[in-house]
């Protein structure tokens with residue numbers, strides 16, 4: 466893969482995109498960007514606030530414009546929000562990128578890492594475990610539709626996952 470190419474991480478809430486993305490960026494001499502963080506920095510508000518005031522639709526519009534902007538920059542590791550694949554415009558853009566990595570974890574791990582987090586708007590309605598299962602069943606095929614690699618995070622440290630991504634991305 467040419468050195469200027471970006472590595473884009475997709476996957477569900479809590480799979481480790483931000484944690485692994487940061488390590489991967491430093492191991493591969495790329496700059497780290499996280500669509501959720503860019504949106505919060507630009508808006509000057511946190512994600513729950515944006516969902517409250519603008520609804521999910523407002524958040525998705527912001528997310529699509531940040532993604533479009535970031536993929537045009539060279540040499541980045543981009544961690545995306547868990548719901549980025551719900552918008553067909555984002556899926557089309559992701560399918561045009563060279564290296565999109567789908568990070569996976571067991572449902573059990575995802576539930577353990579996220580279900581008590583009050584900052585996640587989509588887990589505030591109903592039973593969080595059930596919501597995570599529902600989100601995964603609709604989104605798993607969408608992550609697979611856009612990715613060039615699938616990398617499991619199970620029984621691996623974030624650094625081991627980052628090293629695996631580097632190894633596999635060199636074979637693309």
Ligand SMILES: Nc1ncnc2c1ncn2[C@@H]1O[C@H](COP(=O)(O)OP(=O)(O)OP(=O)(O)O)[C@@H](O)[C@H]1O
Nearest residue numbers: 477478479480481482483484547578618621622623
């Ligand atoms: N490989 C791993 N093994 C164990 N714990 C991990 C691993 N990767 C991440 N974690 C932990 O899981 C939690 C969620 O990680 P992180 O915030 O990076 O996920 P995310 O995919 O960016 O989620 P979000 O979609 O909410 O932004 C953190 O507490 C992190 O320390």
Ligand SMILES: O=C(O)C1=C[C@@H](O)[C@@H](O)[C@H](O)C1
Nearest residue numbers: 478501512546547548585586
């Ligand atoms: O799974 C989702 O739809 C989301 C995941 C987070 O990364 C944030 O982008 C936001 O909370 C929505």
Ligand SMILES: [Mg+2]
Nearest residue numbers: 482483501544
């Ligand atoms: Mg994150």
